[in-house]
Amino acid sequence: MSKTVAFFNGFYVPHLGGVERYTYNIAKKLLEKGYNVIIVTTQHDDQLKNEEILEGIKVYRLPIKKFWKNRYPFFKKNKTYHDLVQKIEQEPIDYFVANTRFHLAALLGTELAKKKNKKAIVLEHGTTYLTLNNPFLDFFLKRIEKWLINKVKKNTDIFYGVSKEAADWIKIFGIQSKGVLYNAVDSEDLAKFSHPKHSDTITLSYSGRLQAQFKGVEKLLSAFIQISKEYPHLKLIIAGDGPILEEMKAQYPQENIHFLGHVSHDKVMEVNNESDIFVLMSKIEGFSTSMIEAALLKNVIITTNVGGAHELIPSEEYGFVIENSEEALLLTLRELLENQDRIQKIQNKVSQRVIENFTWDMTAEAFIKAFGGLE
Numbered sequence: 001m002s003k004t005v006a007f008f009n010g011f012y013v014p015h016l017g018g019v020e021r022y023t024y025n026i027a028k029k030l031l032e033k034g035y036n037v038i039i040v041t042t043q044h045d046d047q048l049k050n051e052e053i054l055e056g057i058k059v060y061r062l063p064i065k066k067f068w069k070n071r072y073p074f075f076k077k078n079k080t081y082h083d084l085v086q087k088i089e090q091e092p093i094d095y096f097v098a099n100t101r102f103h104l105a106a107l108l109g110t111e112l113a114k115k116k117n118k119k120a121i122v123l124e125h126g127t128t129y130l131t132l133n134n135p136f137l138d139f140f141l142k143r144i145e146k147w148l149i150n151k152v153k154k155n156t157d158i159f160y161g162v163s164k165e166a167a168d169w170i171k172i173f174g175i176q177s178k179g180v181l182y183n184a185v186d187s188e189d190l191a192k193f194s195h196p197k198h199s200d201t202i203t204l205s206y207s208g209r210l211q212a213q214f215k216g217v218e219k220l221l222s223a224f225i226q227i228s229k230e231y232p233h234l235k236l237i238i239a240g241d242g243p244i245l246e247e248m249k250a251q252y253p254q255e256n257i258h259f260l261g262h263v264s265h266d267k268v269m270e271v272n273n274e275s276d277i278f279v280l281m282s283k284i285e286g287f288s289t290s291m292i293e294a295a296l297l298k299n300v301i302i303t304t305n306v307g308g309a310h311e312l313i314p315s316e317e318y319g320f321v322i323e324n325s326e327e328a329l330l331l332t333l334r335e336l337l338e339n340q341d342r343i344q345k346i347q348n349k350v351s352q353r354v355i356e357n358f359t360w361d362m363t364a365e366a367f368i369k370a371f372g373g374l375e
Contacts, residue, residue, distance in 0.1 A: 006040060039058070073104065124166045189293070317346065318349050345359040
């Protein structure tokens with residue numbers, strides 16, 4: 001009889017985010033390997049069903065309150081909620097996986113596992129405390145995080161990270177990680193989306209959420225305005241939606257900056273293929289999906305010292321891990337543009353590194369090994 005794996009997520013596709021993409025991809029891969037897969041998540045959009053089968057994966061969406069529903073979902077514990085939880089409890093779940101320890105869905109997953117005398121795997125996707133960029137609010141947010149993780153720790157002691165840095169970071173909560181279940185890419189996407197580039201234009205890109213101060217899009221745009229005055233034939237593509245999209249479009253109406261807004265995953269991969277240099281000036285990452293996908297499709301990666309950066313980029317032969325400042329970004333871009341013969345060498349090396357180390361097949365096998373340790 002096939003084993004059943006249940007993932008407990010704050011959000012799931014079609015909600016956009018790295019954790020959502022991670023769960024979707026590993027769920028598909030485990031399904032291919034003969035597992036039954038269940039996703040327990042929240043109903044962030046009223047148009048979505050409470051229960052459905054998507055691509056062979058059973059999805060339960062628990063009702064949530066309207067307040068802050070797209071940032072942090074709070075359960076609405078009405079009759080629908082209790083009926084769905086009762087159905088989930090009746091599922092023959094062998095392995096419980098809780099994604100992102102501070103979401104209430106993850107806490108629910110660890111509680112349901114404990115009721116069945118099992119231990120959930122809790123997967124860490126970050127490398128620092130949550131922040132609202134307000135010292136007063138962050139003080140209370142940090143206390144809430146600690147309170148939540150202590151509740152989770154009462155239910156399980158099985159923790160992994162999506163990168164070594166994510167696995168190491170949770171030591172701050174007195175947790176010793178069991179290892180790494182890497183964020184990854186589909187190796188077949190290289191053949192599917194990679195096509196020769198026939199352009200004298202050097203294209204920079206960013207894909208992901210457009211949110212003030214967190215992802216560093218503002219630094220990238222400001223630096224691009226300066227660097228494109230110094231070097232002709234540059235283009236910047238920004239793929240993604242978020243609170244600051246319209247503000248950025250109004251502030252940067254230049255012809256060589258293209259804001260695509262919300263686009264499909266396939267379109268993001270097409271942008272990655274067109275792009276030469278991918279920039280992620282982020283403050284918080286576990287191991288950025290966008291960064292790994294851009295590396296697969298032969299981009300020079302310029303990023304900050306966030307989760308997974310040094311695992312993908314062990315030296316400047318593979319890309320650049322820089323200080324999180326506009327000055328450092330400009331310095332690195334000038335260095336590359338002055339030595340353009342380096343670009344293709346770096347692109348090829350980092351793409352090969354992704355294929356050799358960060359694919360969903362590898363992560364699925366690591367999950368199966370982790371499941372074995374629970375038996």
